[in-house]
Amino acid sequence: MRPRVTLKLATSLDGRIATASGESRWITGEEARAEGHRLRASHDAILIGVGTALADDPLLTVRQPGLEDRQPVRVVLDSRQRLSPVSKLAMTARESPVIVLTVQLPAPALVRAGVEVIQVHAGRDGRPSLTHVLTALRGRGLISLLVEGGGEVAGSFLRGEAVDRIEWFRAPILLGAEGRPCVAPLELAKLDAAPKFRRVSAEPVGDDLWERYDAVR
Secondary structure (H helix, E strand, O other), rough: OOOOEEEEEEEEOOOEEEEOOOOOOOOOHHHHHHHHHHHOOOOOEEEEHHHHHOOOHHOOOOOOOOOOOOOEEEEEOOOOOOOOOHHHHHHHOOOEEEEEOOOOOOOOHHHOOOEEEEEEEEEOOOOOOOOHHHHHHHOOOOOEEEOOOOOHHHHHHHHHOOOOOEEEEEEEOOOOOOOOOOOOOOHHHHHHHHHHHHEEEEEEOOOEEEHHHHEOO
């Protein structure tokens, strides 16, 4: 068994998560961001890639009144353990758990900071194998996972057919083809190989649109 995986996206109308220069705060509005925090509180763990960790230095905590005691385990996919021991994640690891999944032996500096470093098998691309990542997280008792990483992480979960639900917050702006896409290439040869989802709801949240999709197996 593996955790149930929800992919959360916050994009422009044309599916971009940032401008070409990387500017992304804030694409969606305050109401959508509040719903995003409630999603965090409803999952056992939240996952990003190390690229997002290095670019944004996030806390990945729930910052919504009344939900402060519902903090998910914070997970970083980090092949070469580039996460700094003085990052916000590492420096708060003793307050709220942080797991780094890597293909290397645990880095002593991260371990000393209180980060749980788990070495897993590498996939063909040299990054942590998605199958082994999900198995390791399930082995820690985590049964629901919210994926908030960038396009590369979203693409890897979609390619691995590991996304059960998409929570998509879409802002009424356009960033164009030069913007950064929410999903990396899926390496599709034919249209019928595309991951398929069924929309289960769509509702306004502030100026944005919140869409929910369930995977079609």
